[in-house]
Amino acid sequence: MEIYVPDIYEKDIYNIKYDILQSRGIKYLIFDLDNTLVTIKENLPSEETKELFKNLKKMGFKLFLVSNSFKTRVKPFHDELNVSYIYSAKKPHINKINELILENKIGLDEVAMIGDSMIDDISCGNTIGITTILVDQINKLEFPYARLKRIKEHRIQKKLRNRDLFTKGRYYV
Ligand SMILES: [Mg+2]
Numbered sequence: 001m002e003i004y005v006p007d008i009y010e011k012d013i014y015n016i017k018y019d020i021l022q023s024r025g026i027k028y029l030i031f032d033l034d035n036t037l038v039t040i041k042e043n044l045p046s047e048e049t050k051e052l053f054k055n056l057k058k059m060g061f062k063l064f065l066v067s068n069s070f071k072t073r074v075k076p077f078h079d080e081l082n083v084s085y086i087y088s089a090k091k092p093h094i095n096k097i098n099e100l101i102l103e104n105k106i107g108l109d110e111v112a113m114i115g116d117s118m119i120d121d122i123s124c125g126n127t128i129g130i131t132t133i134l135v136d137q138i139n140k141l142e143f144p145y146a147r148l149k150r151i152k153e154h155r156i157q158k159k160l161r162n163r164d165l166f167t168k169g170r171y172y173v
Pocket of ligand 1: 117
């Protein structure tokens with residue numbers, strides 16, 4: 001069950017303490033797209049997201065978008081935010097992210113994975129052995145393929161809460 005527990009848990013991507021991450025040696029940030037950056041109804045990043053990404057780049061972070069969605073969904077965000085991206089990533093399978101880490105010669109202690117899904121994002125990052133950051137999903141609306149996973153995730157959350165391993169809404173760095 002510990003594989004689903006994030007290293008850090010924040011309300012959203014704007015509340016993450018990026019300066020603390022940097023002081024811990026994190027140089028690369030892998031962002032999930034759906035319900036992490038935007039709701040599934042939005043097809044372009046907001047001004048707020050653009051501003052955040054601009055500032056993170058200014059701080060010296062290298063940014064990646066890694067999404068299970070198709071290219072047609074992910075590419076517009078790549079174009080607007082000007083970051084490297086992977087579509088159809090098949091998270092929680094680790095292959096695509098492992099490739100990304102190897103190709104860019106990234107140390108496991110230099111990269112953090114940020115997402116709203118304990119199954120797709122957190123368990124994937126924990127399996128690889130990188131820093132994992134959970135954020136709350138922006139909106140309850142999901143793509144059909146994500147709905148079943150969310151039901152499973154609610155069961156996982158209940159078990160973790162009962163064992164006092166993780167409680168939704170109790171944020172920590
Ligand atoms: Mg997501």
